[in-house]
Amino acid sequence: MSWTDERIDRLKALWSKGMTASQIAEELGGVSRNAVIGKAHRLGLQSRPSPVKPNEPAAKKADKPAADKPAAAAAKPAPRPEAKPATPAPRPAAPAPQAAQPAQPGQQPPRSDQPRIVSVGPGGFLRQTPGDQPSPIPPAPPRRLVPAKPSAEVADKTSLLDLNERICKWPIGHPGEPDFHFCGAPSNPGFPYCVEHCGVAYQAQMPRRDRRPPPPLPFGGPRVR
DNA sequence: CCCTGATTCGC
């Protein structure tokens, strides 16, 4: 499988949607979890919370594959804090990511000299890159949380979360567009799409002269061009 | 063990 534009778009959409690399790989098909991660990084899609990242990347793997391994877990030198004269961005060594932090008087305003990638999800939540400093107590606490009633924009639209084995997954529109959704009609049993879209997705191969015509497909008449 | 994402490096 190759990374076509469509597949890259889907990767971007699913990745920013928070799906894990495994889920995305399964969704796209034909690629491994590692392929998805590798591609995501190559695309510059920035990390979502990684289980193993907040540490400074210890310069490991200096050994060549052909050589032997140090085989010593104690080979780690003492953690050496690295001097950063260029960027004096003091970060607490143990950041509490989502903890509500009391507003500090001397809190610095958010840096504006560097582009920040922030996406806005449903409900208005903000997705931040892990390196981002938590905003100084951003959420003014609302009265209480009530289930948002579906806006007219989203009403009757089949979202990614609504997908299951029994409904048509034919995409309507393009990922990233505000009204992107899925067909949602009852799917043809055994197929990911409804009968109508199966007819679009699966086109009968033109029979060659020396080949028997293909048997009729189970979802109705094949379209022969 | 399973999962996760990050990184490296041969291709």
Place this chain on the structure above:
DNA sequence: GCGAATCAGG
């Protein structure tokens, strides 16, 4: 550019 191998934390 690609992704398997590997690492490392949960």
